[in-house]
Amino acid sequence: MKSALIIRHVPYEGVAGYRQPIEEAGYLIDRIDVSDPAFSSLELRExxxxxxxxxxxxxxEQDQYPWIACQLRRLRHRLEAGRPTLGVCFGAQMMAAALGAEVYAGPHKEVGFHPIRLNAAGISSPLRHLEDVPVLHWHGDTFTMPDNVEPLGSSHLYEYQAFRRGPNILALQFHAEMGEDERFDAWIEEWPESVIEAGGDEASLRAAHDLHGPTAVAAGRKMIAEWVSQFAFNPSADSQWLARCE
Incomplete structure (x- = not known):
């Protein structure tokens, strides 16, 4: 079977609704937390x-989280090799940084359900399944656009909400995987101040989750299913980096 590895930066942010289409595409999913001692020596290209x-x-915040710099170095090698990679929210920001972009604290917290404003590239990408679908946003950081990538969409607060490089590399600032996962309760408990800073309240956010969550996850699964079906592999490049690892 093909292998898929999930990197969790905190226990309450997992792959959630994306698990189903990844497994249905024939991937055996494994998971590692950045707190695991084995993470520091993990070959991310594998x-x-x-x-x-x-x-x-x-x-x-690399002084506070030393593993970030280590992960960025190894991620950069994977992206240079064009290996299939998905980043969600902080994961997308890590991808942007590894590709040379600046990641910084934005002027607004963006927390709540609203659609992605897809551009022409987004409409012709797997993100087309999200058109007019309110999905969960929960972030305060943003990034400049890396070189040689395609921006795919924006929101009413942030210009860049997704990008891709070729068929294999996809970065999503939003959370179309969330809407049916009970860990949503942990998000509210962990970051109640983010909801308030974004101008919302817990009751309204929970109501929006109940209203839009199932539709968002269904669209997110279609997006991921299409994305994983169109990977382009380069046997020559793959064999070269595998030889170096050995």
Whole structure:
């Protein structure tokens, strides 16, 4: 079977609704937390698919989280090799940084359900399944656009909400995987101040989750199913980096 590895930066941010289409595409999913002692020596180019989830930390907080710099170095090698990689929220910010972009604290907290404003590239990508679908946003950081990537969409608060490089590399600032996962309660308990800073309240956010969550996850699963079906592999490049690892 093909291998997929999930990197969790905090225990309450998992792959959630994306698990189903990844498994249905024939991937055997494994998971590692950045707190695991084995993480520091993990070869990130090895899995057939790498999935990096979210977290409350910022890419620029490397003094507080020393593993960020180590992960960025190894992630850069994977992206240079064009290996299939998905980043969600903090994971997307890590991908942007590894590709040379600046990641920084934005002027607004973006917390709540609203659609992605897809551009022409987004409409012609797997993100087309999200058109007009309110999905969960929960972040305060943003990034400049890396070189040689395609921006796919924006929101009413942030210009960049997704990008891709070729068919294999996809970065999503939003959370179309969340809407049916009980860990949503942990998010509210962990970051109630973010909801308030974004101008919302807990009751309204829970109501929006109940209203939009199932539709968002269904659309997110279609997006991921299409994305994983169109990977382009380069046997020559793969064999070269595998030889170096050995």
């Amino acid at each position: 899995p057939d698919l790498l999935i990096m989830m979210g977290g409350p930390m910022g890419v620029y």
